[in-house]
Amino acid sequence: MDVYQEYKSKCCTADQAVQVVKDGDWVDYGMSCAYPTALDKALARRHSDLKDIKVRNAISCHAVAILEADPENRTFTYNLWHCSGIDRKYLDAGRAYHEPMLFRDCGSYYRRGFAPVDVAMITVAPMDKHGNFSFGLTNGCTQEMLDAAETIIVEVNPNMPVVFGMGSDHIHVSKVQAIVESQEAVSLAPNREPSxxxxxxxxxxxxxxxxxxxxxxxxxxxxxxxxxxxxxxxxxxxxxxxxxxxxxxxxxxxxxxxxxxxxxxxxxxxxxxxxxxxxxxxxxxxxxxxxxxxxxxxxxxxxxxxxxxxxxxxxxxxxxxxxxxxxxxxxxxxxxxxxxxxxxxxxxxxxxxxxxxxxxxxxxxxxxxxxxxxxxxxxxxxxxxxxxxxxxxxxxxxxxxxxxxxxxxxxxxxxxxxxxxxxxxxxxxxxxxxxxxxxxxxxxx
Structure with a gap:
């Protein structure tokens, strides 16, 4: 099977992809601009039939669908390596929790088994002819998170730029379990004018x-x-x-x-x-x-x-x-x-x-x-x-x-x-x- 056939065989809708999430799972979202917006919305639509889902992320750039759909946090617990202004609103309301870390050590928590991952969901750039998806704007500790995951879902978005890396900058189609095509806007950071x-x-x-x-x-x-x-x-x-x-x-x-x-x-x-x-x-x-x-x-x-x-x-x-x-x-x-x-x-x-x-x-x-x-x-x-x-x-x-x-x-x-x-x-x-x-x-x- 060539990479394009493999790609096609793994394509599904966001709603189909999130069916893999089961009660008690730890779900990791790609941090900051790798946030899987379409998959987040699809997972939010399952709030009434799931229990005790722990979601881990960092630096949310827009409203978090799972929290908006579950205002009393009956289903979802949102955990943050690092916090944005949007995240602060959830923290202030007691609806999100911080996970302290030094960024240089963050990947090691995944490698050493301290941060379990049942399902990983990240936004990536479109596949190249070799079957690779660029991580684009977020390298961070993405590779360590994916290595720890039992199941990997990629949200392929043409709005994500292809960024060359020193390492840990892409994933091959053979290593993902599901592919969701998306046109969601990639997160933008407000450019604050200096005072x-x-x-x-x-x-x-x-x-x-x-x-x-x-x-x-x-x-x-x-x-x-x-x-x-x-x-x-x-x-x-x-x-x-x-x-x-x-x-x-x-x-x-x-x-x-x-x-x-x-x-x-x-x-x-x-x-x-x-x-x-x-x-x-x-x-x-x-x-x-x-x-x-x-x-x-x-x-x-x-x-x-x-x-x-x-x-x-x-x-x-x-x-x-x-x-x-x-x-x-x-x-x-x-x-x-x-x-x-x-x-x-x-x-x-x-x-x-x-x-x-x-x-x-x-x-x-x-x-x-x-x-x-x-x-x-x-x-x-x-x-x-x-x-x-x-x-x-x-x-x-x-x-x-x-x-x-x-x-x-x-x-x-x-x-x-x-x-x-x-x-x-x-x-x-x-x-x-x-x-x-x-x-x-x-x-x-």
């Missing part, structure tokens, strides 16, 4: 950048602001090595800033593990030999990052305390996102020759009542999840400046962080530091 504070934070980071660096950017207004600064600057010969590729990188490619020519390995190739962004970004990636996808266990491995001289990592956080502990995933006990790759890149960037990691946040926030609250706290006491421990605290950035915490004593950290806090909050922070015995009498502010 005035985002722009100021970006301006504070920019002086640390220079020609030939390899850059890892997160997603959001601040990375977009920094991308604009770089695109309009004289910087050149930048490299890309990132867990998540967003439109900020597209701007840098279009401006000719990213060449990847100075990277010590994978020269001429930008490397990412997951991509989320605009349709224009996805079109840019389709069959583009300048960019490679790679598994998360490689991209986020500190040993990989260590070998990239002049590596610069820039990510966002939610809050920090005067000891240098950093929270990037919860506000008190309210879950916001996840550890993701932050600690991976903080660790790797520090180990790289001339490497630097920056964690950025607004110095304060204003609540619905108009009351200002500092994002630099005396100490964490409300259940906030510590993402980066104080022993690895890197360069901290607000709109008021940059504080390099590496090697500093507790009193030095307190002084450095208070110096970049909102001016209205500094006096109270000093009093707290004094009470916590981390304020030296000769400190200046």
């Amino acid at each position: 005035a504070i985002d722009k100021q934070i970006a301006e504070n980071i920019f002086p640390y950048l220079h020609d030939g660096i390899t850059l890892q950017l997160g997603i959001g207004g601040m990375p977009n602001a920094l991308g604009i600064l770089i695109a309009e600057s004289d910087l050149k010969d930048l490299g890309m090595h990132t867990e998540l590729m967003s439109d900020g990188y597209l701007d840098l490619y279009k401006a000719g800033k990213i060449t990847n020519d100075k990277k010590p390995f994978q020269r001429g190739k930008g490397v990412f593990s997951i991509c989320m962004g605009s349709k224009e970004l996805y079109e840019f990636l389709d069959h583009n030999q300048d960019v490679l996808s790679a598994p998360m266990h490689y991209v986020n491995n500190p040993e990989t990052i260590r070998q990239l001289d002049d590596f610069i990592s820039i990510n966002s956080c939610i809050a920090a305390d005067l000891y240098g502990q950093v929270c990037s995933e919860s506000a008190g006990t309210r879950h916001i996102s996840g550890t993701g790759g932050q600690l991976d890149f903080v660790t790797g960037a520090y180990a790289a020759d001339h490497g630097k990691a920056f964690l950025a946040m607004p110095s304060s926030r204003v609540d619905k009542k108009g009351v200002r609250h500092s994002n630099i706290l005396p100490k964490f006491t409300a259940g906030d999840i510590i993402t980066t421990p104080r022993t690895q605290a890197p360069y901290m950035v607000t709109e008021y400046g940059v504080a390099n915490l590496s090697g500093l004593a507790t009193w030095q950290r307190a002084e450095a962080l208070i110096n970049i806090a909102h001016p209205d909050m500094r006096e109270d922070l000093i009093k707290a530091a004094e009470a916590q015995r981390i304020w030296r009498r000769s400190n200046k502010i």
Whole structure:
């Protein structure tokens, strides 16, 4: 049987494909843009005849059909490696649950049997003449998840770009049990416009950048602001090595800033593990030999990052305390996102020759009542999840400046962080530091 005959023999409707799911199963969806939208809808239609179905995913980009069809969660339990804004709504309502992890280790949970998979469902690009389906925008830990699965269903979508990879970037038709053809829109990530504070934070980071660096950017207004600064600057010969590729990188490619020519390995190739962004970004990636996808266990491995001289990592956080502990995933006990790759890149960037990691946040926030609250706290006491421990605290950035915490004593950290806090909050922070015995009498502010 040739690959086209095999393809045809395995084709079925989404409703037919999800009949394989049985009571008590663990079902894994392809994370972020590999989300199997048609299969999710079909599984939702079975909510009344199934029991105790656990679904695992990460970074939902639109409403989750199984949860919308099962508002009391009688059938489906939704579990998340990492959380989007949409996921936060489900978490806030007690309708979804977080699975803590470091992204570099996520695949190992599947390999070691800690994350069982009865049925895997992922969106892929159309089959090539060799019988291969490209994973497209999501490499991540897809291969490990599929290797652990008892049954594999692919949702073939012509809207998914073909992306070349270093490995673990495709699956052959012989290894799938069912094929569903789909025309669903591939998920897009909203491109947040930078705020005035985002722009100021970006301006504070920019002086640390220079020609030939390899850059890892997160997603959001601040990375977009920094991308604009770089695109309009004289910087050149930048490299890309990132867990998540967003439109900020597209701007840098279009401006000719990213060449990847100075990277010590994978020269001429930008490397990412997951991509989320605009349709224009996805079109840019389709069959583009300048960019490679790679598994998360490689991209986020500190040993990989260590070998990239002049590596610069820039990510966002939610809050920090005067000891240098950093929270990037919860506000008190309210879950916001996840550890993701932050600690991976903080660790790797520090180990790289001339490497630097920056964690950025607004110095304060204003609540619905108009009351200002500092994002630099005396100490964490409300259940906030510590993402980066104080022993690895890197360069901290607000709109008021940059504080390099590496090697500093507790009193030095307190002084450095208070110096970049909102001016209205500094006096109270000093009093707290004094009470916590981390304020030296000769400190200046």
